[in-house]
Amino acid sequence: MKKITKYVLVDILRNKIVIGYTIFLFLISLSVFNLEDSSSKGLLSLLNIILIIVPLVSVIFSTIYIYNSAEFIELLVSQPLKRKQLWASLFTGLAGSLTFSFFIGIGIPVLLYAASATGYIMIIMGLLLTVIFVAIALLAAVIARDKAKGIGFAIFLWLYFSLLFDGLILFILFQFQEYPLEKFMVVAAALNPIDLSRIMVLLKMDTSALMGYTGAVFRDFFGSNTGFIIAVAILFSWVVTVFWLSLRRFQKKDL
Amino acid sequence: MIIASNVTKQFGRLKALNNVSVTCNKGECIALIGPNGSGKTTFIKCILGMVVPDSGFITFNGKNIIHDWKYRRHIGYMPQIGRYPDNMTIGQVFKMMKDIRSESTENKFDESLIRYFGLDQMLQKRMRTLSGGTRQKVSASLAFLFDPDVLILDEPTAGLDPVASETLKEKIKSEKEKGKLILITSHILSELDELITQVIYMQEGNIQFHKKLSELQKDTGEQKLSKVIASVMSKK
Amino acid sequence: MKNIFYILAGLLITGITSHARTIRVGKQFQFHSIGQAIAAAVNGDTVLVENGLYREKNIVIGKSIVLIGNNFPVLDGEHQYEIISIKANYVTVKGFKIVHSGVSSLVDIAAIRIYGCHDVTISGNILEDTFFGIYSQSSFNCLIENNKLTATAKTEQESGNGIHCWKSDSLQIIGNNITGHRDGIYFEFVTNSVIWRNESHKNMRYGLHFMFSNNDSYISNVFRNNGAGVSVMFTHGVKMFNNYFEENWGDASYGIFLKEISDSYIIGNKFLRNTSGIFMEGASRILVEKNEFKDNGWAMKIQASCLDNVITKNNFEGNTFDVGTNGSLVLNSFDRNYWDKYDGYDLNKDKVGDIPYRPVSLYSMIVEKNPAAMMLYRSFMTSLLDRSEKILPTLTPENLKDNFPLMKPLHL
Numbered sequence A: 001m002k003k004i005t006k007y008v009l010v011d012i013l014r015n016k017i018v019i020g021y022t023i024f025l026f027l028i029s030l031s032v033f034n035l036e037d038s039s040s041k042g043l044l045s046l047l048n049i050i051l052i053i054v055p056l057v058s059v060i061f062s063t064i065y066i067y068n069s070a071e072f073i074e075l076l077v078s079q080p081l082k083r084k085q086l087w088a089s090l091f092t093g094l095a096g097s098l099t100f101s102f103f104i105g106i107g108i109p110v111l112l113y114a115a116s117a118t119g120y121i122m123i124i125m126g127l128l129l130t131v132i133f134v135a136i137a138l139l140a141a142v143i144a145r146d147k148a149k150g151i152g153f154a155i156f157l158w159l160y161f162s163l164l165f166d167g168l169i170l171f172i173l174f175q176f177q178e179y180p181l182e183k184f185m186v187v188a189a190a191l192n193p194i195d196l197s198r199i200m201v202l203l204k205m206d207t208s209a210l211m212g213y214t215g216a217v218f219r220d221f222f223g224s225n226t227g228f229i230i231a232v233a234i235l236f237s238w239v240v241t242v243f244w245l246s247l248r249r250f251q252k253k254d255l
Numbered sequence B: 001m002i003i004a005s006n007v008t009k010q011f012g013r014l015k016a017l018n019n020v021s022v023t024c025n026k027g028e029c030i031a032l033i034g035p036n037g038s039g040k041t042t043f044i045k046c047i048l049g050m051v052v053p054d055s056g057f058i059t060f061n062g063k064n065i066i067h068d069w070k071y072r073r074h075i076g077y078m079p080q081i082g083r084y085p086d087n088m089t090i091g092q093v094f095k096m097m098k099d100i101r102s103e104s105t106e107n108k109f110d111e112s113l114i115r116y117f118g119l120d121q122m123l124q125k126r127m128r129t130l131s132g133g134t135r136q137k138v139s140a141s142l143a144f145l146f147d148p149d150v151l152i153l154d155e156p157t158a159g160l161d162p163v164a165s166e167t168l169k170e171k172i173k174s175e176k177e178k179g180k181l182i183l184i185t186s187h188i189l190s191e192l193d194e195l196i197t198q199v200i201y202m203q204e205g206n207i208q209f210h211k212k213l214s215e216l217q218k219d220t221g222e223q224k225l226s227k228v229i230a231s232v233m234s235k236k
Numbered sequence C: 001m002k003n004i005f006y007i008l009a010g011l012l013i014t015g016i017t018s019h020a021r022t023i024r025v026g027k028q029f030q031f032h033s034i035g036q037a038i039a040a041a042v043n044g045d046t047v048l049v050e051n052g053l054y055r056e057k058n059i060v061i062g063k064s065i066v067l068i069g070n071n072f073p074v075l076d077g078e079h080q081y082e083i084i085s086i087k088a089n090y091v092t093v094k095g096f097k098i099v100h101s102g103v104s105s106l107v108d109i110a111a112i113r114i115y116g117c118h119d120v121t122i123s124g125n126i127l128e129d130t131f132f133g134i135y136s137q138s139s140f141n142c143l144i145e146n147n148k149l150t151a152t153a154k155t156e157q158e159s160g161n162g163i164h165c166w167k168s169d170s171l172q173i174i175g176n177n178i179t180g181h182r183d184g185i186y187f188e189f190v191t192n193s194v195i196w197r198n199e200s201h202k203n204m205r206y207g208l209h210f211m212f213s214n215n216d217s218y219i220s221n222v223f224r225n226n227g228a229g230v231s232v233m234f235t236h237g238v239k240m241f242n243n244y245f246e247e248n249w250g251d252a253s254y255g256i257f258l259k260e261i262s263d264s265y266i267i268g269n270k271f272l273r274n275t276s277g278i279f280m281e282g283a284s285r286i287l288v289e290k291n292e293f294k295d296n297g298w299a300m301k302i303q304a305s306c307l308d309n310v311i312t313k314n315n316f317e318g319n320t321f322d323v324g325t326n327g328s329l330v331l332n333s334f335d336r337n338y339w340d341k342y343d344g345y346d347l348n349k350d351k352v353g354d355i356p357y358r359p360v361s362l363y364s365m366i367v368e369k370n371p372a373a374m375m376l377y378r379s380f381m382t383s384l385l386d387r388s389e390k391i392l393p394t395l396t397p398e399n400l401k402d403n404f405p406l407m408k409p410l411h412l
Helices: A002-013 A016-035 A039-068 A070-077 A083-113 A117-143 A147-175 A182-190 A193-204 A206-223 A225-252 B040-048 B070-074 B090-105 B112-117 B132-145 B162-177 B213-220 B225-235 C002-016 C034-040 C362-369 C371-376 C380-391
Strands: B002-011 B014-024 B029-033 B055-060 B075-078 B150-154 B181-185 B198-203 B206-212 C022-025 C046-049 C059-061 C066-069 C074-076 C084-086 C092-094 C097-099 C110-115 C121-123 C126-128 C132-137 C143-145 C148-150 C163-169 C172-174 C177-179 C185-191 C194-196 C199-201 C208-211 C217-219 C222-224 C229-236 C239-241 C244-246 C254-267 C270-272 C276-281 C284-289 C292-294 C298-302 C307-312 C315-317 C321-325 C331-333
Touching: A002 A016, A002 A083, A002 B090, A016 A039, A016 A083, A039 A070, A039 A083, A039 A117, A039 A147, A039 A193, A039 C380, A070 A083, A083 A117, A083 A225, A117 A147, A117 A193, A117 A225, A147 A182, A147 A193, A147 C371, A147 C380, A182 A193, A182 A206, A182 C371, A193 A206, A193 A225, A193 C371, A206 A225, A206 C371, B002 B040, B014 B040, B014 B055, B014 B206, B029 B040, B040 B055, B040 B075, B040 B150, B040 B181, B070 B075, B075 B132, B090 B132, B112 B132, B112 B162, B132 B150, B132 B162, B150 B162, B162 B181, B198 B213, B198 B225, B206 B213, B213 B225, C022 C034, C034 C046, C034 C059, C321 C362, C362 C371, C362 C380
Parallel strands: B029 B181, B029 B198, B075 B150, B150 B181, C022 C046, C046 C066, C059 C084, C066 C092, C074 C097, C084 C110, C092 C121, C097 C126, C110 C132, C121 C143, C126 C148, C132 C163, C143 C172, C148 C177, C163 C185, C172 C194, C177 C199, C185 C208, C194 C217, C199 C222, C208 C229, C217 C239, C222 C244, C229 C254, C239 C254, C244 C270, C254 C276, C254 C284, C270 C292, C276 C298, C284 C307, C292 C315, C298 C321, C307 C331
Antiparallel strands: B002 B014, B002 B055, B198 B206
16 A cells, blocks of 8 residues: 555656646745735635635546556556555545645745734645545546546536535525525535635634624634534545545446 | 356446356466457456456455455466556566565565566666567566466467567466466467467357367367367357 | 803903812821812812822712822722712813722713713823713713723623713813723714814724714724724714724624714725725715725625715725625715726826726625625635626626726825
């Protein structure tokens, strides 16, 4: 397990796209912190990167990587290895290298320029989102046999979590305007890791006061230390559930 | 050693394996023969656990392979088309495979084929730059590298030049003499004459027959394997 | 005119009583108690109190005297009493440290209370841990200046207002520092008064609470970090100049909350980091000019019930939403402001943008209709909605726009 993880890690960290991604994140972070007049504004600009670009790159890169390693996987499956181990190694390798990129690209600048509670939460959320979207990519790649279909599916999932889901929420909010929807919103946030991360970061920023009554419900639920632990646990369960689903399919997959 | 019972596998509408039951024992050298798409490769992949049967089961040394992945340390597999990570060198592939399997063989490697094929001279070459034949040489070397009890060779000589092909045959013969179980699929029947002891003939996912070569020769009165098969087929 | 008359009258009285005595209170003097000293004094006398701790329950000043503390003698109300009650005109109370007034949920107990008098001066006192601070009831022409009021109550029920004025006229509230009260300054039925250079911060409810008080001015005050900001209601003719409204963050917190206000002026103020800079409801004929709106959640929220307001020559910078509204009909003018979100162009170089700016975003309309949608704040979805609305306006109010948006911020 460790050995394969090592091979995958080394392979990905040498990958030009991953190196480019790291540099891209690093330059964006630096320019954001140097151009904006306050570090909290810089953090707000970075939030968009973390919520949109990081999941997109994680999911697309991982899907393509899995398809490109089809031979490698095939070779290893015929070897005395557990499929579970092989899949877990691929996941660990991908998640490890991409979180490493994220940490270098965004984590370190944030620690240098905005080492605040908001900054820490943003780093934690970015790392968790990276891992979740690697898991989502694995699921997409194991479901679709065809490479084009798999990448399409992965992009669709990204689109769903970053855009369509929110559209759906907006639709429901207006359809059921007369009903108290605060609790529903809390549940809805848990169903979308991007929304949950965004809300966790915003709750730490002073903009949280803008969120009114619903925001207060969220603050009661997620704002405390226990709430933070609950949110992180929810995000972790996203990782575990999605990875477990992909693993179950991979174990029955014909190669 | 390997027992398949009622193995069935369907890909969509196509029935790749239909109730296949086979018993293979130590010391045997079995030719798996049949037309294209008859299910040979699928059957091999089932034995290797790369394809999971819809029904039926396969045991290796008495253990169901579904619950036991460790049996694969006793198998050396040479695929029909060897596919390797493009940006690894030959040396890295060997090193990685040794790395992965080292705990199961205590670092005793059979590197004779690597030398015979001259692969040790080109360890720095990247896999993507290799010709089909060289790739086959790598696959073959890997299959024998760990001195396994069972060798499964899918079209071993396809794409190899005559010299390499002969080298490989010699190697197979010497392993057979060590009492290993060897499973070979091939189109080119003439190549198998001197190697095999048994023949499994597959067609459309079914096993048509599984007999000793000597029996077949006696039944048909032919010596050459190709003639034997032709004769059997014409009788049906 | 009226004021001048009173000042003259005051001068006259001091002139007449030029033989006024100074009565000293302290351990080494004849009087050990302020009450006794006041009882011995006549109109025009000065009672000079030396440093020390005085527990005299309730001190009633029923004569026109000057009560001065030397080096802040402490008047302790022992959490039970109203400490100074002023029931005469021309009284001055100066230089005391007044602590621990009584607390009651039935009576408004104050540290210093003025009962229907005129020409009272309360100056340079330090009030700590009081229920109500300085209370003016049916009084006029009084001056409350340079006092420092600090309360420490935890709930709104347990705390009173800092400077509480009711049914008064011609008051001057100048240079006071008020914190920890329910409302910093409270005005109800107070007219023709001025609130100048006060600092009201960290009060539980409003920094300034202002109702039915016509023709007042408040100028150069700082209202910072109060529970709900500043509230001005049911009034006309208010002049709000050069004040700072800062850091009033909270679910229902405002820089200024305006309700049923008319014919007023909001000029030269700074609204920084408030949930809503200005919230207007039923406001009409207000001129909002030369203000700075910076880093607020909403710079302005204008309900549909507002009309004929003119918002011009202001700077809007770094606000989450520039303007929020709940209706589609808008009868206010927004011309000639600077908006940092404006991305139009100025081809003829007259420093005015050539295309109008729409300060209301689609998302802010959605939030107005359905506050729960605030949960989607800063999501990809909402920024896409706003982009598309900018290109093709459909839902935002047609005539809520700045027809002449400025290209550069004004120097304010």
